[in-house]
């Protein structure tokens with residue numbers, strides 16, 4: 001018994017932002033729930049990958065509806081002059097819920113740690129450069145907004161992307177801005193409310 005508690009707790013520990021104590025609380029929470037709840041949860045998890053796919057364009061996950069692009073990328077009403085680069089899917093959800101941004105997105109897939117030594121980079125920098133090349137050829141893109149959290153890793157990712165773009169695409173005609181300080185230091189984009197996001201967008205620099 002103890003072993004299965006430990007095993008499950010270990011799996012929860014891999015979740016973003018979850019420590020050992022919280023992981024254990026999840027397990028005890030599940031133990032307190034009835035069979036129906038556990039079945040829905042188990043089914044939900046096993047169906048997840050079957051019904052979801054990743055957008056070929058922005059790398060967002062979306063419910064598979066037979067299309068290759070997500071509903072944001074394929075929406076012709078979205079402003080294709082502005083592309084916001086964010087760390088993860090949850091950031092897009094947060095921005096979409098607040099309805100403050102009408103451009104398109106690109107999911108970078110992570111942040112770039114300050115100490116890079118020997119750390120394999122798990123971010124989509126090559127995909128981003130490739131995408132920018134393509135968009136600039138079509139002359140649709142006018143501005144990219146770096147929408148990273150105001151954390152040391154977020155700040156560093158901002159700098160990293162600017163440097164990589166300058167190196168790979170020198171002399172391009174493109175405004176590169178970053179979300180304003182409407183987000184207070186340490187704020188995660190994902191947890192910001194509508195007013196904060198709106199002011200961060202208006203005060204981009």
Ligand SMILES: [Zn+2]
Nearest residue numbers: 055058070073
């Ligand atoms: Zn997309």
